Amino acid sequence: MKLMYGTHVHVTRVHGTLSLRPLCETHACTPCASTSLAHTCLYVRRYDTGSNSKGSIMAYRAARADNFDGTDYSLHSIIGAARSDASKPMATLGAIDGVPQSSYWSTSDGLDDTGVYSYFSRTIPADSAVAKAAAELVKSQGHTKVGIAHVDDPYGSSWKDAFVKYCR
Amino acid sequence: MPPLFTPLHPLFTHVCGSHPHTCAFHSEFDPSIQVVTSGFVGGNQASAENSAVVLNSQDIRVGFVVAFDATFGYFMDKAEELGMVGPGYFWITGDGVGSAKIQGSNAKQSNGIGKMLSLGGVPGATVYDQFKADWDLFDSSAAGTALKTYAEAMWLDPHTADASHAAAEGTDLSLIGSTFFADNAPDDVATYAYDAVMQHGIGACAYKAAGGAFDTAFDGSAFYAATAAVEFTSITGSVRFLDTTGSRDPASSNFILYNWQCEGAEGLETCTQYTAGSWTMAGGWDYSGGNTPDVDTDGTPDGFRFSDNTLTSPSDSPSEIEVLKIGFLHPFYTLDGTDYIYSSSGHNNMVGSLMALQVRTRERSYKQTRCN
Numbered sequence: 307m308k309l310m311y312g313t314h315v316h317v318t319r320v321h322g323t324l325s326l327r328p329l330c331e332t333h334a335c336t337p338c339a340s341t342s343l344a345h346t347c348l349y350v351r352r353y354d355t356g357s358n359s360k361g362s363i364m365a366y367r368a369a370r371a372d373n374f375d376g377t378d379y380s381l382h383s384i385i386g387a388a389r390s391d392a393s394k395p396m397a398t399l400g401a402i403d404g405v406p407q408s409s410y411w412s413t414s415d416g417l418d419d420t421g422v423y424s425y426f427s428r429t430i431p432a433d434s435a436v437a438k439a440a441a442e443l444v445k446s447q448g449h450t451k452v453g454i455a456h457v458d459d460p461y462g463s464s465w466k467d468a469f470v471k472y473c474r
Numbered sequence: 475m476p477p478l479f480t481p482l483h484p485l486f487t488h489v490c491g492s493h494p495h496t497c498a499f500h501s502e503f504d505p506s507i508q509v510v511t512s513g514f515v516g517g518n519q520a521s522a523e524n525s526a527v528v529l530n531s532q533d534i535r536v537g538f539v540v541a542f543d544a545t546f547g548y549f550m551d552k553a554e555e556l557g558m559v560g561p562g563y564f565w566i567t568g569d570g571v572g573s574a575k576i577q578g579s580n581a582k583q584s585n586g587i588g589k590m591l592s593l594g595g596v597p598g599a600t601v602y603d604q605f606k607a608d609w610d611l612f613d614s615s616a617a618g619t620a621l622k623t624y625a626e627a628m629w630l631d632p633h634t635a636d637a638s639h640a641a642a643e644g645t646d647l648s649l650i651g652s653t654f655f656a657d658n659a660p661d662d663v664a665t666y667a668y669d670a671v672m673q674h675g676i677g678a679c680a681y682k683a684a685g686g687a688f689d690t691a692f693d694g695s696a697f698y699a700a701t702a703a704v705e706f707t708s709i710t711g712s713v714r715f716l717d718t719t720g721s722r723d724p725a726s727s728n729f730i731l732y733n734w735q736c737e738g739a740e741g742l743e744t745c746t747q748y749t750a751g752s753w754t755m756a757g758g759w760d761y762s763g764g765n766t767p768d769v770d771t772d773g774t775p776d777g778f779r780f781s782d783n784t785l786t787s788p789s790d791s792p793s794e795i796e797v798l799k800i801g802f803l804h805p806f807y808t809l810d811g812t813d814y815i816y817s818s819s820g821h822n823n824m825v826g827s828l829m830a831l832q833v834r835t836r837e838r839s840y841k842q843t844r845c846n
Contacts, residue, residue: 350671382688382697385670388663391516404694406701408673410666413569413592418719425698427720429669429713430662431592435724436568439753440538440590443566443731444507446759447787451508453534455525455541455549458513461570462540466511469538473507 310353310369310384350385355392362392366399381405390414390460397423414460415468433461437468444473510534514545522548530556536564536790543575550583559583561782562789566590566731569662573747576734581743585736586781588750593730594665595709602709605660605668612655665709672708677701729753733766733778750778 351372353365369381384400384407387393393412400407401424409417409428417423418432444452454469456462512528514521522545529537530553539549546567553559560582567576569591576584595602611617660668678688681700686693698720705714712726733750736743751761766775777785 380692382692382694383674383701385667385674406674406694406698408670408701410670411569411663418721420719425694427673427698427702427715429673429710429722430594430666431722431724431727432719435727435755436590436592436729438755439729439759440566441507442753442758443590444536449507449536449787449790451510451534451536451790453510453512453529453532453537455512455514455522455529455537455539457516457541457545457570459516462513462516465538465540465568466513470509470511473509 310351310365310381310386355387355389355396357387357389357392359391359395362387362394362396363399366396370403370405383407386410387412390417390464393417393426394423394460397426400425412461414464416460416464433465434468434471437465438472440469441472514541514549516542517544519545519548521545523552525549526552526556526558529553530558534558534790535562535788537566539565539567540570541567542570543572546571546575547579550579554580554583559781560585561780564588564780564788573661573732576747577745581736581738581740581745584734584745585743586779586783587734588778589732589734589747591662591730591732592724593710593728593752594662595660596711596728597659599709599711601707602660602665605665605709609655609660613653618652660709669708669710669713672706673701673704673713676704676706680704725755731759731778733764735767735779748775 351369353369355362355365365387366384369384372381382405384396384405386407386409387396388409388411390412393407393409394414394417397407397417399405401422404425406425407427409426409430411430412428413430413433413436415432415434417426417428420426452473454466456466510529510532512525514525522541526549539546541549550559550565553563553565559565564586566588568589571589573589576587576589595605597603597606677697677700680703681697682688684696684700686696686700702715702720705712707713711728714723714726715721716723729752730749731751731753733748734745735748736745738744748766749764750766751759751764753759761777762774764775764777766777766779768774769776778787779785780787782788
């Protein structure tokens with residue numbers, strides 16, 4: 307199986323990429339539970355999304371064009387991207403091309419739109435959960451007026467929208 | 475600049491700045507919590523600073539900063555300049571801001587700040603502890619050398635898609651092989667990324683067991699269905715996905731509230747990140763499992779300590795001066811006239827109702843201020 311790992315590395319997030327090594331490296335094999343099945347070998351390559359939509363599309367196209375181990379088999383799956391702003395265009399293309407994707411850090415509720423992102427999943431919960439926790443926190447402290455300064459992208463806007471919803 | 479009467483009818487406010495991306499500011503009002511929001515352009519210093527100005531103009535004392543490291547810094551620096559940090563103010567940020575960023579800020583900004591996020595791995599859980607033990611091995615020379623070789627191959631290879639972003643931006647490989655891993659536990663990104671790979675590995679097994687193939691007969695739809703259907707116990711707990719969306723079931727995740735507390739002489743403070751509480755979908759907030767200092771020596775963690783070093787969240791209500799300002803703007807709605815607004819059938823339109831609520835809130839604040 308050929309995996310694309312989409313991320314944008316910088317030192318404070320170095321853990322994310324490093325964490326892959328124990329499991330998959332570049333040619334590691336995962337033993338399946340059934341002994342009648344061959345091991346599933348993961349061929350992983352990392353592509354830099356730049357944490358933005360343009361970089362995400364370029365990374366996706368590069369991965370699709372890459373023949374990995376010399377065969378002509380196409381990309382099978384995507385791990386990432388990190389930010390929602392980068393995952394959205396990648397998930398759109400993945401839905402068109404039939405490439406499953408699983409993000410580890412994209413939390414925008416907008417990615418729950420299965421009509422558009424039909425091959426997208428994620429191991430981190432969507433923003434609505436943590437926004438609900440945030441709303442319950444300020445309510446429990448008796449606050450009646452709070453502010454949100456948010457980055458105006460899919461992550462920040464989704465967080466804000468969910469928080470406002472739970473404050474009502 | 476917001477219109478003069480914005481604070482009195484925020485439902486109808488939509489203010490756009492000269493820059494198109496500063497148009498996101500708007501205010502919303504409801505009987506339970508009034509939420510004032512201000513969007514800014516990612517990475518844009520002026521835009522992030524403008525958000526601080528906007529929230530300050532709305533007299534925000536309690537707020538969230540949903541940002542990444544750089545813009546969080548821009549916002550907080552401006553907030554400090556405006557006197558919006560320290561006692562009387564309470565700021566919370568999220569997973570976009572690294573703990574190192576908060577640690578690197580000055581103590582006036584960091585003391586009493588909160589950080590709320592979906593935690594990922596939980597120390598003490600069996601699988602996490604196993605992962606952490608392997609993680610620490612990377613500090614040994616053999617494992618460190620192997621990892622450095624891997625990192626150089628993976629980070630400095632030609633797979634960088636966007637030439638404007640260097641693959642190794644900010645990455646210091648010299649950290650590997652020292653005590654980097656022992657000093658830095660796997661963060662939320664690391665643990666969720668690991669589980670994403672696990673999801674695909676286990677999903678691939680299920681896909682193959684059902685007759686799927688990873689060759690020219692690859693069926694992306696069937697493989698996606700297999701990966702979304704897996705359930706497994708891993709670093710971040712019991713991993714499972716919602717049938718309707720493919721997103722991680724929030725009921726199977728861990729949410730945490732960190733609290734930064736700073737001690738020491740001015741300019742020499744030491745700031746520490748503590749766990750103040752946790753939250754689950756089923757149980758709500760639980761502050762019993764934190765590790766905040768037990769200053770009152772009652773044998774249990776004190777809980778969240780705010781920027782004034784008390785355990786009481788600051789007031790989010792306007793000060794007495796601003797109550798008087800309302801009176802100035804609307805001399806016919808003085809505080810003495812509040813009962814008139816409540817009872818008057820002549821002021822039964824929506825604006826009147828909103829103003830009554832607003833004045834009632836401010837009156838309560840006024841009384842609290844007077845009592846203090």
